[in-house]
Amino acid sequence: MRLSKSLIPTLKETPAEAQIASHRLMLRAGMIRQMASGIYAWLPTGLRVLSKISQIVREEQDAIGAQELLMPTIQSADLWRESGRYDAYGKEMLRITDRHDRELLYGPTNEEMITAIVRDSTKSYRDLPQLAYHIQWKFRDEVRPRFGVLRGREFLMKDSYSFDLDYEGAVAVYKKTMLSYMRTFQRIGITAIPMRADTGQIGGDLSHEFHILAPTGESGVFYDAAFEAGDAIGVTDVDAFYDQVTTIYAATDEKHDTAVWDEIPEDRRREGRGIEVGQIFYFGKKYSEAMGFAVTGPDGQKIYPEMGSYGIGVSRLVGAIIEARHDEAGIIWPDAVAPFRAAILNLRQGDAVTDALCERLYAALGADALYDDREERAGAKFAEADLMGHPWQIIVGPRGAANGQVELKRRATGERFELSVEEALAKVQG
RNA sequence: CGGGGCGUGGCGCAGCCUGGUAGCGCGCUUGUUUUGGGUACAAGAGGCCCCCGGUUCGAAUCCGGGCGCCCCGACCA
Numbered sequence: 325m326r327l328s329k330s331l332i333p334t335l336k337e338t339p340a341e342a343q344i345a346s347h348r349l350m351l352r353a354g355m356i357r358q359m360a361s362g363i364y365a366w367l368p369t370g371l372r373v374l375s376k377i378s379q380i381v382r383e384e385q386d387a388i389g390a391q392e393l394l395m396p397t398i399q400s401a402d403l404w405r406e407s408g409r410y411d412a413y414g415k416e417m418l419r420i421t422d423r424h425d426r427e428l429l430y431g432p433t434n435e436e437m438i439t440a441i442v443r444d445s446t447k448s449y450r451d452l453p454q455l456a457y458h459i460q461w462k463f464r465d466e467v468r469p470r471f472g473v474l475r476g477r478e479f480l481m482k483d484s485y486s487f488d489l490d491y492e493g494a495v496a497v498y499k500k501t502m503l504s505y506m507r508t509f510q511r512i513g514i515t516a517i518p519m520r521a522d523t524g525q526i527g528g529d530l531s532h533e534f535h536i537l538a539p540t541g542e543s544g545v546f547y548d549a550a551f552e553a554g555d556a557i558g559v560t561d562v563d564a565f566y567d568q569v570t571t572i573y574a575a576t577d578e579k580h581d582t583a584v585w586d587e588i589p590e591d592r593r594r595e596g597r598g599i600e601v602g603q604i605f606y607f608g609k610k611y612s613e614a615m616g617f618a619v620t621g622p623d624g625q626k627i628y629p630e631m632g633s634y635g636i637g638v639s640r641l642v643g644a645i646i647e648a649r650h651d652e653a654g655i656i657w658p659d660a661v662a663p664f665r666a667a668i669l670n671l672r673q674g675d676a677v678t679d680a681l682c683e684r685l686y687a688a689l690g691a692d693a694l695y696d697d698r699e700e701r702a703g704a705k706f707a708e709a710d711l712m713g714h715p716w717q718i719i720v721g722p723r724g725a726a727n728g729q730v731e732l733k734r735r736a737t738g739e740r741f742e743l744s745v746e747e748a749l750a751k752v753q754g
Numbered sequence: 755c756g757g758g759g760c761g762u763g764g765c766g767c768a769g770c771c772u773g774g775u776a777g778c779g780c781g782c783u784u785g786u787u788u789u790g791g792g793u794a795c796a797a798g799a800g801g802c803c804c805c806c807g808g809u810u811c812g813a814a815u816c817c818g819g820g821c822g823c824c825c826c827g828a829c830c831a
Contacts (some may be wrong), residue, residue: 326800333764335765337765337766338765338766340765358823415755454773468830470825588771613822640831669790671790701789702790
């Protein structure tokens with residue numbers, strides 16, 4: 325993308341409403357604009373990040389056999405009356421009526437809907453288990469939206485739902501999902517820690533929250549340093565991984581147990597702050613029974629499926645990643661989710677040599693590069709590249725360009741390399 | 755939902771107390787300048803002062819009502 329022609333409205337000064345780092349930086353980097361309290365438009369760079377995160381989430385869901393589908397955002401009130409949650413959910417649910425005065429709602433979650441869909445299309449125990457997910461916009465009418473995208477009212481979430489014949493099956497999916505989540509966060513490039521959690525609105529008796537470590541996190545977290553060295557990607561034994569991950573100590577301040585804490589060797593104790601970016605639940609037959617969903621078993625008896633639901637806050641992750649990775653100058657994107665892998669900074673726009681060199685780099689890098697081809701001072705280009713946080717900056721100035729050299733800067737470390745075009749490309753693409 | 759604050763060009767703000775019809779910085783446009791860390795000078799463009807009503811000869815300013823947004827707390831993917 326050529327910056328001179330892009331809709332990337334960066335801001336030199338911070339809008340008054342933004343208090344927290346990720347909110348400030350997302351506005352200043354031109355990723356989002358607020359359209360109403362807790363409701364944001366995602367501009368091109370913001371959307372690119374959202375899409376990259378979604379894609380990683382999608383790949384990891386597919387890898388555990390979850391099937392992607394897409395349910396509507398608007399749901400019928402009647403559906404929620406079946407589970408009894410229409411009255412239970414309270415003011416967080418946005419309720420609307422259509423022209424015929426039919427009661428509808430903008431979905432805050434989809435347990436009822438997926439249960440109805442699976443109920444109406446599976447009749448035999450042979451049709452189970454089922455595991456399905458979608459990545460879809462949700463709406464929860466928060467009393468007090470804040471922190472930008474971290475607590476918006478409209479947010480993008482990956483939610484998946486499982487239906488199993490028995491408890492063992494349900495717990496197996498739960499464990500598999502736990503592993504897939506740890507892989508997902510690791511691939512994104514952040515440390516996430518699973519912690520035992522309450523089940524809240526969803527109900528049930530087994531649940532974990534996933535927290536990203538960030539100094540500005542909303543909850544205090546206590547954990548064993550073993551999490552920092554954890555590797556989920558190479559894991560093949562799901563059960564062993566689950567046992568290991570759930571026995572290492574980790575708790576939010578609400579559930580912190582000082583007795584257990586004191587038994588952990590002192591050099592492994594870590595205290596920090598966390599942002600919740602996901603939660604998984606096993607809740608048994610809560611919805612299948614309430615909504616009359618049973619399949620016929622091998623012996624002709626009804627079996628009410630054991631269910632679970634699993635969420636990752638995709639839009640919240642964008643803010644959470646920034647909270648975890650930024651400095652004075654701006655965002656520091658992990659390679660995997662950066663809107664652009666590299667920025668090409670033309671320090672002398674209009675100079676035949678630097679222009680030609682930049683065009684060559686841009687042609688080689690394609691869509692994953694942002695070419696700063698504006699008529700701007702070098703300083704402005706540096707400042708904006710740091711703000712937007714591209715993992716690599718390829719700096720093309722008249723000094724080096726004359727002998728085919730460019731400067732490559734790594735945003736995360738500040739390292740700089742004087743390289744030939746080929747070497748720079750190899751490094752960026754490698 | 756309790757408490758506090760704010761609403762004035764795209765962004766950040768001043769002006770309001772002590773009514774006289776709007777100003778500063780940044781950004782934007784044009785020219786010159788500068789050319790490796792948000793350059794300097796000059797000339798421009800751009801405002802229903804959140805909305806409605808009231809007081810007044812006259813309202814951004816005072817009064818009433820409404821709407822929007824932010825912060826703290828309780829609540830939450």
